[in-house]
């Protein structure tokens with residue numbers, strides 16, 4: 001069995017509706033994780049690239065959040081339509097997608113400006 005080349009962690013954490021930290025899996029369907037798995041299969045990359053479910057990656061205000069290793073890239077507000085370009089650009093060609101990247105000032109910053117924006121009004 002060849003070693004994994006990439007691990008794609010898809011946050012599937014669910015918090016109650018209206019929770020101030022938000023969550024990445026609002027309908028508990030794990031739809032995003034399933035779509036990543038499907039794309040992996042479609043591209044025949046199964047043994048090398050694993051898309052797996054993760055608990056909270058602590059970037060909730062930027063959810064849905066996906067982390068890609070070994071690059072250690074954190075993407076936020078990821079939707080299913082972003083998946084093909086995440087494979088084409090980041091996984092296969094090591095290029096960062098700027099509009100998905102969680103900015104340095106936001107990463108692991110529980111006080112970033114987006115926390116307030118996720119709070120229910």
Ligand code: FES
Pocket residue numbers: 011012013014022023024055056057058059060061063064065
């Ligand atoms: S709930 Fe997904 S990063 Fe926290």
Ligand SMILES: [Zn+2]
Pocket residue numbers: 061062105106107112113114115
């Ligand atoms: Zn932020």
